[in-house]
Amino acid sequence: MILVTFIRGSADELGEETVTTVALKDVTKVFPDGTIAVDKINLDVNDGEFMVLLGPSGCGKSTVLRMVAGLEDPSSGAVLLDGELANDLPPRDRKIAMVFQDFALYPHMTVGDNIAFPLRLAGVEPSPRGERVADVASALGIGDVLGRKPSQLSGGQRQRVAMGRAIVRRPGLFLMDEPLSNLDSGLRAELRAEISGLTRELGVSTIYVTHDQAEALTMADRVAIMRKGVLQDVGTPTQVYGRPATLYVAAFLGSPRMNLLEASVYVHLDRYVALNIGEQALYLPWTDIRSRAVAHYHGERIVVGMRAEALTPVGPDTPGDVLRGRIRYLEHHGHESLAFLDIGATAIVVDEMGSQAESTDGGQRGRRRFGQVMQRLTGRGGEAEATPDETVRGNRTSVLSDPGRHHRRPAELAVRLAPYPAVSAGHPLSISVRMDALHFFDERGDRIDVGWR
Ligand SMILES: Nc1ncnc2c1ncn2[C@@H]1O[C@H](COP(=O)(O)OP(=O)(O)OP(=O)(O)O)[C@@H](O)[C@H]1O
Numbered sequence: 001m002i003l004v005t006f007i008r009g010s011a012d013e014l015g016e017e018t019v020t021t022v023a024l025k026d027v028t029k030v031f032p033d034g035t036i037a038v039d040k041i042n043l044d045v046n047d048g049e050f051m052v053l054l055g056p057s058g059c060g061k062s063t064v065l066r067m068v069a070g071l072e073d074p075s076s077g078a079v080l081l082d083g084e085l086a087n088d089l090p091p092r093d094r095k096i097a098m099v100f101q102d103f104a105l106y107p108h109m110t111v112g113d114n115i116a117f118p119l120r121l122a123g124v125e126p127s128p129r130g131e132r133v134a135d136v137a138s139a140l141g142i143g144d145v146l147g148r149k150p151s152q153l154s155g156g157q158r159q160r161v162a163m164g165r166a167i168v169r170r171p172g173l174f175l176m177d178e179p180l181s182n183l184d185s186g187l188r189a190e191l192r193a194e195i196s197g198l199t200r201e202l203g204v205s206t207i208y209v210t211h212d213q214a215e216a217l218t219m220a221d222r223v224a225i226m227r228k229g230v231l232q233d234v235g236t237p238t239q240v241y242g243r244p245a246t247l248y249v250a251a252f253l254g255s256p257r258m259n260l261l262e263a264s265v266y267v268h269l270d271r272y273v274a275l276n277i278g279e280q281a282l283y284l285p286w287t288d289i290r291s292r293a294v295a296h297y298h299g300e301r302i303v304v305g306m307r308a309e310a311l312t313p314v315g316p317d318t319p320g321d322v323l324r325g326r327i328r329y330l331e332h333h334g335h336e337s338l339a340f341l342d343i344g345a346t347a348i349v350v351d352e353m354g355s356q357a358e359s360t361d362g363g364q365r366g367r368r369r370f371g372q373v374m375q376r377l378t379g380r381g382g383e384a385e386a387t388p389d390e391t392v393r394g395n396r397t398s399v400l401s402d403p404g405r406h407h408r409r410p411a412e413l414a415v416r417l418a419p420y421p422a423v424s425a426g427h428p429l430s431i432s433v434r435m436d437a438l439h440f441f442d443e444r445g446d447r448i449d450v451g452w453r
């Protein structure tokens with residue numbers, strides 16, 4: 001991890017104005033072929049803020065970034081830079097630095113010349129230019145390779161050079177489009193910390209694009225989660241993780257995935273709200289303020305979300321809020337083991353989770369795909385139940401009624417255990433449920449809540 005030292009000089013000395021805030025107002029991008037890449041997005045990036053745009057491949061993240069940079073024109077809506085309408089401002093007049101996934105460097109130039117290039121274009125004199133390049137390079141830990149060509153660098157070093165070239169003019173706004181996706185996971189983690197440290201040290205506003213939820217949660221001041229061009233939720237990592245606005249966001253964030261169980265609601269006035277999950281039930285006491293919101297769904301099905309941290313294995317005779325089941329299979333992750341329990345319930349599976357699903361949910365996904373293939377072959381199973389109506393509420397497409405985007409299947413409740421526990425498949429387990437940590441969603445995929453932020 002590098003220590004970011006003071007980088008001499010500021011943009012003002014170079015006679016440059018810099019952009020520090022961004023506001024997107026109802027910004028839509030429809031490509032000529034009719035693709036709606038971005039759908040009425042509203043988003044503010046504050047001065048000095050590190051905003052992460054998160055979502056699966058194709059959800060419109062790069063298009064948003066390119067509209068901020070001026071590389072793409074919005075079809076409608078307004079892009080404001082420092083409060084001024086910038087829709088017609090050419091990219092070179094936006095004073096924004098951008099780092100792309102492939103961070104193309106000039107191969108024939110040395111590292112030093114690559115970093116100095118934007119300063120040369122800006123007409124900065126050789127002496128202050130050299131000083132600034134040296135400062136930036138040492139801040140990025142590449143001070144000793146200034147004389148090398150890009151081909152003589154490692155991937156991580158090349159990425160640092162690209163960063164150096166972007167920050168050397170001290171932009172007010174930094175746009176980064178999956179800048180780490182070409183690197184191996186160790187280097188990613190290291191550079192992740194460096195990038196967020198560096199941008200904070202410089203006080204530069206940043207929009208950082210990634211499809212990696214772990215990266216988003218570790219780096220961001222605030223995260224904006226997109227799905228199919230639509231903004232689903234914006235908030236601090238604690239807010240979007242702790243109180244996800246939609247079922248989609250709940251399913252996207254966290255590892256292991258949040259358990260999403262179908263429950264039917266039954267109200268016993270003044271006593272409790274029963275959440276019937278398969279043959280079992282959990283009871284939300286009437287004194288719990290959330291019971292009033294959930295009570296509106298009396299006689300209906302909702303989705304109850306429970307993260308692994310809300311679930312604790314307990315002894316078989318433990319009373320209270322307990323779900324019982326049998327272990328279907330175990331996954332060992334070294335520092336912990338995950339048990340997947342058959343509790344006789346139905347799970348809601350939200351699709352379009354992107355590639356991260358493969359890494360965080362490998363076993364389940366494989367099994368699910370196998371199940372789907374078997375179902376197609378045998379015509380049995382009935383887990384995939386697409387609801388026909390495509391309801392749109394506000395700016396959000398319904399998750400549950402979005403055809404083909406969700407399905408139901410037998411639940412495999414993910415529960416954390418100590419590493420390599422002395423249990424195996426078929427073993428019965430009782431799981432205590434922290435009722436205050438439950439999430440509730442309606443059939444449209446919207447959060448059911450009181451005092452919703
Ligand atoms: N020039 C274009 N013409 C038509 N459709 C486009 C064009 N550029 C992008 N799209 C489409 O717009 C949607 C959003 O694309 P975008 O590149 O913004 O996604 P993304 O979230 O950055 O994805 P990824 O994570 O794969 O980079 C996609 O469906 C894409 O196919």
Ligand SMILES: [Mg+2]
Pocket residue numbers: 061062063177
């Ligand atoms: Mg992209």
